[in-house]
Amino acid sequence: MESTYEKKLVKSLTLLPCFSGGTAQNKISECIVTPINKGQSSLCFDVLHTGKRYFVKYVKPMAGVNAEAVAVVAASNHQLSPSVVYVDDNWLVTVFEAGQSLDENNTIANNKIFTAIDLMAKCHNITVDLPVFDVFSAINKLSKSDNFTEVQRIRIVEAISSIDNISSSKLVFCHGDLNYSNVLVGDKTWLIDYECACLADAEFDLAMFMAINTLTVAEQQTATVYYESKQNVVIDQGRLFSYLQASLLLNGLWYLDKAHSLSLSQSEQVNDELSIDALNKLGLQQFMMFDQISSYSGVLHNIMR
Numbered sequence: 001m002e003s004t005y006e007k008k009l010v011k012s013l014t015l016l017p018c019f020s021g022g023t024a025q026n027k028i029s030e031c032i033v034t035p036i037n038k039g040q041s042s043l044c045f046d047v048l049h050t051g052k053r054y055f056v057k058y059v060k061p062m063a064g065v066n067a068e069a070v071a072v073v074a075a076s077n078h079q080l081s082p083s084v085v086y087v088d089d090n091w092l093v094t095v096f097e098a099g100q101s102l103d104e105n106n107t108i109a110n111n112k113i114f115t116a117i118d119l120m121a122k123c124h125n126i127t128v129d130l131p132v133f134d135v136f137s138a139i140n141k142l143s144k145s146d147n148f149t150e151v152q153r154i155r156i157v158e159a160i161s162s163i164d165n166i167s168s169s170k171l172v173f174c175h176g177d178l179n180y181s182n183v184l185v186g187d188k189t190w191l192i193d194y195e196c197a198c199l200a201d202a203e204f205d206l207a208m209f210m211a212i213n214t215l216t217v218a219e220q221q222t223a224t225v226y227y228e229s230k231q232n233v234v235i236d237q238g239r240l241f242s243y244l245q246a247s248l249l250l251n252g253l254w255y256l257d258k259a260h261s262l263s264l265s266q267s268e269q270v271n272d273e274l275s276i277d278a279l280n281k282l283g284l285q286q287f288m289m290f291d292q293i294s295s296y297s298g299v300l301h302n303i304m305r
Contacts, residue, residue, distance in 0.1 A: 006035065009043060013056050018086035018093050019049050042195065046096060053096035054085060067130050068092065071197030074128040074173070080119065080191050099186025103179070113223050116183055116209060119191040121230040124172040124202055132171060133198035135246045136160060142253040147260035148304075155303045159249060162296035166201075166242045174198050174205035179212045202227075203236055207243035211251055214285065220244075241293075248290040249300075255283030256304060 013019070014031045032048040036055075043058040059068060066089055075081040076094070086093040102112050143156040175182070176196030184190040206227055210220045224235050259279035287301040 006043065009058055013045065013047070013091060016086055016091060016093065055082065055094045055096045057092040059090055059092060067197055068194050070128060070130060071194035074126055075123065075191065075194060078122065078126050080122050082190055097184060097186055097190055099184040101181045102183035102185055103181045105185055109219060110222055112180060113219060114226055115189060116178055116180065117223055117226050117230060119183060119189065120175065120178055120205055120209065121227065123175050123191060124231065126173045128173050130173065130197055130199045133176065133200045133204070135204060135243065135250060139246065139250050139253065142250065142257060145257045147257050152304055155298050155300060156249065158298060159294065159296045159300060162294055163245045164238060164242045166239055169201055169236065171199040172202050174200045176205065176208060177212065178205065178209040201239060201243070203240040204243045206235065207240055208247045210244055211247035211286065211289070214289065245290060245294055248286045252283045252286035252290065252304065255279045255286065259283065
């Protein structure tokens with residue numbers, strides 16, 4: 001069931017210039033709008049208009065540059081993501097591309113890695129002006145959420161201090177969330193959802209990819225070697241390891257913060273992958289991975305429960 005908020009958004013999107021044709025009064029009847037819940041953390045819609053399908057995403061208003069819009073346009077211009085039809089401060093509209101996300105694909109793990117790294121490498125080769133991402137600032141900011149206790153905040157600060165300092169190298173266009181669910185496989189393979197797009201070290205994007213997809217040590221090695229061969233570069237292993245630990249902390253905090261916020265609002269009207277239970281499990285899984293590789297003596301996956 002659509003909320004009043006969603007209904008208002010649906011009405012707004014049908015009045016976008018890309019869905020022109022007819023008066024404002026009858027535009028809603030000309031568009032068939034279906035909310036997309038599966039795999040989306042933002043409000044997204046499947047829109048059928050004059051026989052064509054579009055993917056429409058609502059972007060919450062923010063101060064400054066809309067980094068996601070800039071990233072999507074750049075990726076689309078390089079055939080890395082579906083063609084952009086319309087973009088403004090609040091809306092992203094692209095051609096709807098049918099396909100199956102890579103996380104639902106039954107191909108073997110290494111083939112998933114190769115597919116994702118191919119897309120990552122293409123992304124890193126695109127020149128675009130985006131905000132520079134500081135993973136430690138992001139962790140500190142998220143840890144200050146009211147959803148965490150003072151003890152938990154202290155332990156997160158201690159965990160951060162256990163990570164070796166990172167000296168940045170060449171900054172590249174990073175997707176920032178190359179989850180297998182953000183790879184769409186159809187007639188063509190697309191990289192979608194640039195909500196976390198930024199400029200950062202290649203090692204950050206690689207580390208986040210490893211963390212968010214919970215790659216094994218062997219799979220991490222496969223991903224690193226394949227990336228190096230694709231880009232003809234040598235990945236800094238120390239930098240990669242520091243970013244991996246930081247990515248696990250950031251992801252763990254994000255999942256748990258999201259779960260707690262949903263529980264406080266008593267809103268269970270979310271998709272299966274983003275249910276409160278699943279979010280808690282995913283968050284603790286990230287902290288457990290951190291505990292397994294970090295020199296930090298605390299046991300975060302217990303502390304953060």
